[in-house]
Amino acid sequence: MPGAIYAEGLVKTFGNVTALDGVDLDVPEGTVLGLLGPNGAGKTTTVRVLTTLLQPDRGKAVVAGIDVLKHPNEVRRSIGLSGQFAAVDEYLTGRENLHMVGRLYQMNAKAAKVRAGELLDRFHLADAADRPAKTYSGGMRRRLDLAAALVVSPPVMFMDEPTTGLDPRNRQQLWEVIQELVAGGTTLLLTTQYLEEADRLAHDIAVVDHGKVIARGSSDQLKARTGGERVEVVVHQADQITPARDVLAGFGKGEVKIETHTRQLTVPVTGGAKLLAEVIRELDAQGVEIDDIGLRRPTLDDVFISLTGHAAETAKDEDTEAAEGRTPSKGRKEDTK
Numbered sequence: 001m002p003g004a005i006y007a008e009g010l011v012k013t014f015g016n017v018t019a020l021d022g023v024d025l026d027v028p029e030g031t032v033l034g035l036l037g038p039n040g041a042g043k044t045t046t047v048r049v050l051t052t053l054l055q056p057d058r059g060k061a062v063v064a065g066i067d068v069l070k071h072p073n074e075v076r077r078s079i080g081l082s083g084q085f086a087a088v089d090e091y092l093t094g095r096e097n098l099h100m101v102g103r104l105y106q107m108n109a110k111a112a113k114v115r116a117g118e119l120l121d122r123f124h125l126a127d128a129a130d131r132p133a134k135t136y137s138g139g140m141r142r143r144l145d146l147a148a149a150l151v152v153s154p155p156v157m158f159m160d161e162p163t164t165g166l167d168p169r170n171r172q173q174l175w176e177v178i179q180e181l182v183a184g185g186t187t188l189l190l191t192t193q194y195l196e197e198a199d200r201l202a203h204d205i206a207v208v209d210h211g212k213v214i215a216r217g218s219s220d221q222l223k224a225r226t227g228g229e230r231v232e233v234v235v236h237q238a239d240q241i242t243p244a245r246d247v248l249a250g251f252g253k254g255e256v257k258i259e260t261h262t263r264q265l266t267v268p269v270t271g272g273a274k275l276l277a278e279v280i281r282e283l284d285a286q287g288v289e290i291d292d293i294g295l296r297r298p299t300l301d302d303v304f305i306s307l308t309g310h311a312a313e314t315a316k317d318e319d320t321e322a323a324e325g326r327t328p329s330k331g332r333k334e335d336t337k
């Protein structure tokens, strides 16, 4: 049985830009799928198709058990959406915005008012609740938009880059809100460019690039694909690089990489902390003095680079390229720092 969100072979082109090139997804009920990818990967387009805002050229989508293409109105009643760009009414106050959403979802006036109050508190907007939204900062609008998406608690939620533009404290708070939502049984698809966010929130991660899902799995599974752990050593003096390399070569499962200017050596290993202790003993026995040593697990950034050949964060000017409809075949600027 397909999950709460299901997509098969979604294709969407805009002129000569292939935004979606056969996207398949399956999100079991009550879980979070993180759709992770750089600018222009096709994240928003996927969300727009699944939330009935955009008709795909090909493919199939089922949300909350309802066919998205055949019954879009029914799908809309079962989902909540927080888009990439906050959709609040500028001239209404925060409270009025939330109240209006409640009324649109057929809540009675009293229930809508109570719910608006709860959400304003929860998103730390109570002080600004009675000011028009046009006076809000970017982060406040973002929070108001997310609050609006939570007025009714739909069984399936979509959040497109929910924490972009939030400061660290608000990001942390939103993560907590999301975790509570999911604990309550909501199925969530969230898009993000933050690997840390996917790592923290998502049960399952789909990495998208050029309109395709190029890898799928839990964060641990994706990390394992990158080749596991590494030992990193910084030696005290440059003349100790060679003896340190000889020691590491004896333990490593691959090539020892050396960065001479930082006196850092890195080698892929298996065996975890026990092995690390052995490496330290052997370095000591060979008289190698070390400034730093550690076992490094691959980050999702490493995973992304190994899957796509580029980092998840792309150059600033790519936004413009994407907005202008850059063709996916053109090389994307790398910003691997």
Ligand SMILES: Nc1ncnc2c1ncn2[C@@H]1O[C@H](COP(=O)(O)OP(=O)(O)OP(=O)(O)O)[C@@H](O)[C@H]1O
Pocket (backbone or CB within 6 Å): 014, 017, 018, 019, 037, 038, 039, 040, 041, 042, 043, 044, 045, 046, 084, 193, 319, 321, 322, 323, 324, 325, 326, 327, 328
């Ligand atoms: N309405 C449109 N008209 C033309 N091209 C579009 C349109 N919408 C999306 N595209 C193109 O489709 C591709 C995928 O865009 P999409 O917005 O889905 O990317 P994204 O992964 O959400 O990126 P970002 O991280 O920048 O939000 C891009 O190349 C974009 O330029």
Ligand SMILES: [Mg+2]
Pocket (backbone or CB within 6 Å): 043, 044, 045, 084, 160
């Ligand atoms: Mg987007």
